[in-house]
Structures are given as structure tokens and as C-alpha cells.
Amino acid sequence: MAKTRVIGLDIGTTGVRAVEVEFDNGGAAKGAPGRVVRAGFVPLPWGAVHDGEVAEPATVSSAIKRLWAEQKFSSKEVVVGVGNQRVLVRELDMPALPPAQLRAALPFQVEGLIPVAVGDALLDFYPVSTSAGADGQQLHGLLVAATAETVLANTRAVEAAGLRPTMVDLNAFAVARVQTRSGFGTGVVAFVDIGARVTNVSIVVDGHPRFVRILPSGGHDITEALSSTLDIPQQEAEQVKREIGIGLATAPEGLPAKQIIAEVATGLVDAVRNTLVYYASSNPGGAVQQIVLSGGGAFLPGLGQYLASAARVQVVVGEPLSSLPLAKGVDPRSLGADPATYVVPLGLAMGVAA
Structure with missing residues (x-):
């Protein structure tokens, strides 16, 4: 039986992620079984990617080269994602x-x-x-x-790493593509992918994207606010953020950090809620029935519950590997802390295999 392999490459603020997916004959469009045969992540220093756009091409190219050397991807042809305010x-x-x-x-x-x-x-x-x-x-x-410059900034960094971009896709479409196949393809669903600096919101009706909004904020905004206000290193601020979360019980000494987190997170939650309200007002009878979270910022403790309360909609974290499991012999540790952070490169690979 013929098989198709595609590699999706996500250039994010915190690092580069790539996934190689193998589909059986027919590809993703025909619902053919697929599996992840390789995956990996290489971190980037802050500033190498700014607001979803490559700012330091040499640094990003070096990270991509390292990723390919470590994971031994079978091809240098890749699908690249874009998604920012431009x-x-x-x-x-x-x-x-x-x-x-x-x-x-x-x-x-x-x-x-x-x-x-x-x-x-x-x-x-x-x-x-x-x-x-x-x-x-x-x-x-x-x-x-x-x-054009937004797209070229990313593709030039990829080409400088010795790879060949075969397709450029919208990150929001990639997220919707993989999540609808993972059991969220019915009804009106909002897929919210929270990155470090950019949050993609795509509203999908019965598996088809109908509305996309790209928000200029993400999980690292909270980290940065903690670091600057409390005068602590960003690594420590990230740990404080994960320990305190939002809307959870906090010891007295953690109250200043709790207030900072709440202020910044509330801005993001309000932006997501207002997006859903705008869509519903423009599409009578089209109120969102469920929110599916993904991305590194989705794992802030208490964020899901807070968003559910603010938007009055059920909120869950997506499980992209429910439809694209790991192939035999693939080490789950290659995906890092959580597979939901790989939803973009998984969706990119599914698009060209469709």
C-alpha cells in the first residue's frame, strides 16, 4: 500500500517544532490512518522570533539545522506555518x-x-x-x-537551513485541521491556540473554518509582566506563573504575583470572549458551543476554568495524538512536555497530505 510522508515545521517564539507524519494511501483528506514517525523541538533565545515573525534569521536557521541533525527527518521538504498580526x-x-x-x-x-x-x-x-x-x-x-515580508522572513530562514518550503499555510487553519479530526468536527467550535506571543482563534462549523482572528498576546506576556514588576529573572517568573496559576488558592506571599497574572490573563481571556461574541452577533444562531485549547499557554493552571466561566462555554484541552498516534518505536519524550504544543506542525503536515 502506498504511503505519504509530510513534515510540518512550526517556527514559534520559544523554539522550532517539526513533525513527520506518515499517511496510508489516500492521505488525510480521505481519512486514511496516519501516524507520527518523527518529532522534535529545539529552543530559541528570546527575540529570535518576534510576534510570530523571524527577527534573527541566522539564529533560527541554526536551530532548524540542529533539529534536523538530532531527529534525522527523512526529507528536507517542509510545510511552513505563518500567523501574526500582519x-x-x-x-x-x-x-x-x-x-x-x-x-x-x-x-x-x-x-x-x-x-x-x-x-x-x-x-x-x-x-x-x-x-x-x-x-x-x-x-x-x-x-x-x-x-510578503512576513512570509519571506520565515521561508528565508528555512531555506538558509538547507530545507525547501513546499507550501506555506496559516497556523489557524492547521490547528483547526488536526483538532476537527481529533473528535471536534461537529457543531460550532472555537479552537484557541495560545502561543508565547500570538493567540490564534479559529471558529469552525461542522469541520469547516468560518472565522479567524489572530490576537497579539500569549502566555509569555504574563511571564514578562511578572519578571519586570517583581524584578525577577524570566526563568523564575515562568516557574511562579505555573505554580500560582489563575483563580486558584494562593498563600499570602504569592498574592502580588497572583494579581499580576490575573490582570494580564484577563486581557487575553477578554479578547477571546469578545471574538466569540463578535462572531455570534454576525452569525445569528452560530454561538460557539465548545472551546478547544492548545499551545504552550493553554497549560496555565486555572486558565481553562476561567475562560469557561467568562465565555460561558465548555473548555477542553485538545488531544491531537488521538487521531495521529505515535508510530511504533517513536519515543514520546521527543515531543517534550505535552503533545498539544505540537498541534500546529501536525496540522501543517495534514494540509499538504489532504
């Missing part, structure tokens, strides 16, 4: 054209709809549904517009 996702209606013609028409359709010059942006369109219009069949979907 990537815009909006609803858009387009004429029902063949894919090649549709992409060629995009620059003319979006003129004036995006805050940057069309010539400075990379455009894509994700179709969601079709309908009959006055001028014939219409496609309703999501426009993805990224500043």
Missing part, C-alpha cells in the same frame, strides 16, 4: 471559478479591502460554501492576506 483573514465572496483563475482574480477583488498595497501582499482564498447569485454561482470563503 496576516489578515476576512470573509469574501468570489465568482465560482476554477482554482487557478480564482487566484489570478484575487488581486482585483480585494483592492481596497486590505490595509496594505495588493502588490505587497500574498493572497489566498479558502472556499467554504457556494450559492446562486444574480451573476451566477458564488463562492463564499475566507480571504487570507499576508504581507
Whole structure:
């Protein structure tokens, strides 16, 4: 039986993660079984990636080279993810054209709809549904517009590491792709991937993305606030954050840290809740029924309960390996502390295998 192998590469604020997934004949689109055959993580120093964009190409390239040397990935072809404030996702209606013609028409359709010059942006369109219009069949979907420099900053670092990007995908789509296959493909679900500096929110209806918002905040904002306010090293601040959490009982000596954590976390929770409220108000009857968390920031103790109370929606942490288990012989320790931090590279690999 023919098999397909794809490698997804996630360049995050705290490090680079890659996953090699093997699918049986048919690929992810046909529901073929898949398994993780290699995975790994190499940390990055703070500042190498800033707000989801490569700021120090040489540092990032060196980390990618180390990751490939350590994990012995079978190919140098990779799918790369992007997702920060310089990537815009909006609803858009387009004429029902063949894919090649549709992409060629995009620059003319979006003129004036995006805050940057069309010539400075990379455009894509994700179709969601079709309908009959006055001028014939219409496609309703999501426009993805990224500043070219944002994408090139990431792909150049990958190429400098000796790899070849075969596809660039939106991180929010990657998260939704793997989580819907992991048992969250029914109803209206919000997938919230909390990184160090960026939080991706994608709202999916019966397995199809309908709305994406990229928030400029994440788990490291809490760490940084603790470090600067309490005048402690960031490593210690990270430990304090994990020990105290949010909304949990705290000893008197921990109350100053508890207040700092609550203030910053509340800002993130409010941003997520407001995103859900906006979507529901724009889509009558489309209130989110469940929130699925992923990313390193999702593991702040008490955050899930706090978000559930604020949004009045059930909150769970996703388990991406329920649909893409580890192949025989793969050491679970290669994934580090929790597989949910690998949801982006897993989803990237699933996209090109679809």
C-alpha cells in the first residue's frame, strides 16, 4: 500500500517544532490512518522570533539545522506555518471559478479591502460554501492576506537551513485541521491556540473554518509582566506563573504575583470572549458551543476554568495524538512536555497530505 510522508515545521517564539507524519494511501483528506514517525523541538533565545515573525534569521536557521541533525527527518521538504498580526483573514465572496483563475482574480477583488498595497501582499482564498447569485454561482470563503515580508522572513530562514518550503499555510487553519479530526468536527467550535506571543482563534462549523482572528498576546506576556514588576529573572517568573496559576488558592506571599497574572490573563481571556461574541452577533444562531485549547499557554493552571466561566462555554484541552498516534518505536519524550504544543506542525503536515 502506498504511503505519504509530510513534515510540518512550526517556527514559534520559544523554539522550532517539526513533525513527520506518515499517511496510508489516500492521505488525510480521505481519512486514511496516519501516524507520527518523527518529532522534535529545539529552543530559541528570546527575540529570535518576534510576534510570530523571524527577527534573527541566522539564529533560527541554526536551530532548524540542529533539529534536523538530532531527529534525522527523512526529507528536507517542509510545510511552513505563518500567523501574526500582519496576516489578515476576512470573509469574501468570489465568482465560482476554477482554482487557478480564482487566484489570478484575487488581486482585483480585494483592492481596497486590505490595509496594505495588493502588490505587497500574498493572497489566498479558502472556499467554504457556494450559492446562486444574480451573476451566477458564488463562492463564499475566507480571504487570507499576508504581507510578503512576513512570509519571506520565515521561508528565508528555512531555506538558509538547507530545507525547501513546499507550501506555506496559516497556523489557524492547521490547528483547526488536526483538532476537527481529533473528535471536534461537529457543531460550532472555537479552537484557541495560545502561543508565547500570538493567540490564534479559529471558529469552525461542522469541520469547516468560518472565522479567524489572530490576537497579539500569549502566555509569555504574563511571564514578562511578572519578571519586570517583581524584578525577577524570566526563568523564575515562568516557574511562579505555573505554580500560582489563575483563580486558584494562593498563600499570602504569592498574592502580588497572583494579581499580576490575573490582570494580564484577563486581557487575553477578554479578547477571546469578545471574538466569540463578535462572531455570534454576525452569525445569528452560530454561538460557539465548545472551546478547544492548545499551545504552550493553554497549560496555565486555572486558565481553562476561567475562560469557561467568562465565555460561558465548555473548555477542553485538545488531544491531537488521538487521531495521529505515535508510530511504533517513536519515543514520546521527543515531543517534550505535552503533545498539544505540537498541534500546529501536525496540522501543517495534514494540509499538504489532504
